Structure formats: C-alpha cells, structure tokens
Amino acid sequence: MSPTSMTDSGARRNYARVAQAIRFIRDHRAEQPDLATVARQLHLSEYHFQRLFTTWAGISPKRFLQFLTVEYAKASIADSKSLLDLALDAGLSSPGRLHDLFVTFEAMSPGEYQAGGAGLVIRYGIHDTPLGAVLLATTARGICNLLFLDATDIAGAEAVLQREWPRAELHRDHCTTQPLIDAIFNPAQSAKKPLVLHIKGSNFQIQTWRALLRIPHGAITSYRRLAATVGCPTAARAVGNAVARNPVAYLIPCHRVLRESGELGGYRWGLERKAALIGWEAAHAAALS
Numbered sequence: 219m220s221p222t223s224m225t226d227s228g229a230r231r232n233y234a235r236v237a238q239a240i241r242f243i244r245d246h247r248a249e250q251p252d253l254a255t256v257a258r259q260l261h262l263s264e265y266h267f268q269r270l271f272t273t274w275a276g277i278s279p280k281r282f283l284q285f286l287t288v289e290y291a292k293a294s295i296a297d298s299k300s301l302l303d304l305a306l307d308a309g310l311s312s313p314g315r316l317h318d319l320f321v322t323f324e325a326m327s328p329g330e331y332q333a334g335g336a337g338l339v340i341r342y343g344i345h346d347t348p349l350g351a352v353l354l355a356t357t358a359r360g361i362c363n364l365l366f367l368d369a370t371d372i373a374g375a376e377a378v379l380q381r382e383w384p385r386a387e388l389h390r391d392h393c394t395t396q397p398l399i400d401a402i403f404n405p406a407q408s409a410k411k412p413l414v415l416h417i418k419g420s421n422f423q424i425q426t427w428r429a430l431l432r433i434p435h436g437a438i439t440s441y442r443r444l445a446a447t448v449g450c451p452t453a454a455r456a457v458g459n460a461v462a463r464n465p466v467a468y469l470i471p472c473h474r475v476l477r478e479s480g481e482l483g484g485y486r487w488g489l490e491r492k493a494a495l496i497g498w499e500a501a502h503a504a505a506l507s
Contacts (some may be wrong), residue, residue: 233350254343311442342356342363343399347399353367426444429447441457
C-alpha cells in the first residue's frame with residue numbers, strides 16, 4: 219500500500235486483482251500454488267503479477283503470504299496479551315498505529331443515537347483507495363462512517379448511508395472528504411493531525427470499539443481475548459457481534475480480531491479484504507522492527 223498506489227487511477231483495479239489472488243490462494247491452500255499458477259489465474263505473466271503485488275503491498279507475494287498462515291496467526295494471538303496490556307497503558311492510540319496516524323473518539327449521546335441523525339448534516343464522498351472503493355461520511359464533529367464498497371455497492375452507497383442516518387441531511391461533498399481520505403491512506407504526505415471519529419452505538423458497542431482502537435498496528439488478537447479486555451471474558455459472541463457492527467472500517471481495526479484457532483472468522487467487508495489488511499499491516503510492522 220505504497221504512497222504512489224493511492225494516487226494511481228488504477229488503485230481499485232489493482233486491489234481487485236490482489237483480492238482475486240488472495241481468494242485463489244486461500245481456496246487452494248492445500249495445493250500451495252506457486253507464483254506462476256496464481257499469475258495465470260489473473261491472466262498475467264509471472265513477472266507482471268510479481269510487480270503488481272509488490273507495488274501494492276511493498277513486499278513480494280511469497281513473503282506476504284507468510285503473514286496469512288494459521289501458524290502465524292496463532293503465534294500472533296499468543297503474543298497479543300502483552301501487547302494489549304502495553305497499549306492500555308499507553309492510551310487510546312499509539313504513534314505506531316497507521317503510520318503515526320492518531321485517532322480520537324467521540325461517542326454520540328443516547329439522545330443523538332435515538333434521533334437517527336435528526337439535525338445532523340453529513341457530508342460524504344466515494345473514493346478509490348488501495349483497498350478498493352470506500353464511502354467516507356463525516357459530521358461537523360468527526361468521521362461517522364467509513365464503509366468499503368464492492369463494485370455492486372457503489373450505485374446504492376447513498377441509500378446505505380440514508381438507512382444508517384434516516385433523519386440526517388446528506389450532501390455528497392468530495393472537497394470535504396478527499397483530505398480525510400488522503401490523511402487515512404496516504405498519511406506520510408498529509409499533516410499529522412488527529413482523526414476524530416463521531417459515531418453512534420450502544421454502550422457495549424462503544425466499549426468494544428474503544429478496545430479495538432487499542433490493538434497495536436500489526437498485532438492480532440482473538441474474540442475471546444478482546445472480550446477479556448472489555449471485562450466480559452465469557453461474552454466472546456456478544457463482542458463478535460459488536461465488532462461486526464463497526465461503522466468505521468480500517469480506523470477502528472476490527473480486521474485485527476480472529477478466531478482462537480487462527481482462522482480469519484467473519485468480516486463485514488469480505489475475507490479477502492481482511493486478509494489483505496492483516497498481511498499488509500504485518501509486513502509494515504516487520505519492516506519497522
């Protein structure tokens with residue numbers, strides 16, 4: 219996910235090819251397909267696939283895939299307890315998260331939550347990113363939604379936002395959302411300002427999302443360990459449901475939570491995207507260590 223890929227007009231197409239490759243590799247992991255076999259599935263030469271993937275991920279496909287094995291995931295989950303303890307001591311966000319990107323959090327009041335967005339003006343935009351198309355929406359107080367979109371979702375994206383905020387006033391406004399997209403996906407070239415989230419949820423959901431923000435960049439935890447972090451060690455399923463309701467993809471890193479077995483589990487925006495996020499973050503963290 220290099221800075222150049224953010225400005226590349228083919229970012230969405232490149233991500234689609236990477237996702238296709240990850241899907242094929244996951245579906246055929248028992249056969250352990252080599253690079254040439256995966257490249258053929260994308261109708262690319264081995265050279266061009268290697269170049270595309272390395273441009274997107276910053277590392278080779280072979281190295282990237284090492285971060286997607288069950289063995290790697292289980293080892294990372296085993297290490298996560300001490301990492302989470304350190305993160306809790308450090309506060310909500312840490313300088314290592316998202317390339318020195320700081321995220322602050324403001325929850326809506328119960329009254330605002332129940333009002334369905336009444337009195338709110340929400341500005342939104344649809345943008346291409348290295349992880350595909352996204353819809354970003356923001357109030358005057360912060361980002362309220364970041365949703366990954368598949369090709370079939372783009373036309374109906376505003377309707378999705380309207381269902382989320384039935385009484386809000388919606389305005390499509392790329393001039394407002396583009397700087398936020400740049401700060402999220404190209405932070406090295408953006409001003410180092412905190413990104414403020416302004417989101418609605420039940421008390422339990424808010425508590426779970428705050429805990430997600432404490433998972434360090436490149437780390438992985440399990441639903442059971444996350445439940446213990448929020449003080450409900452027997453409520454892994456309820457925590458999983460709260461994770462699935464996360465309204466701000468990527469910034470609230472629900473992709474960093476796996477099953478105890480090391481399997482990916484579920485993901486609102488597709489398992490290929492979850493695998494892509496985990497692999498890229500692990501690669502970036504390894505490069506910094």
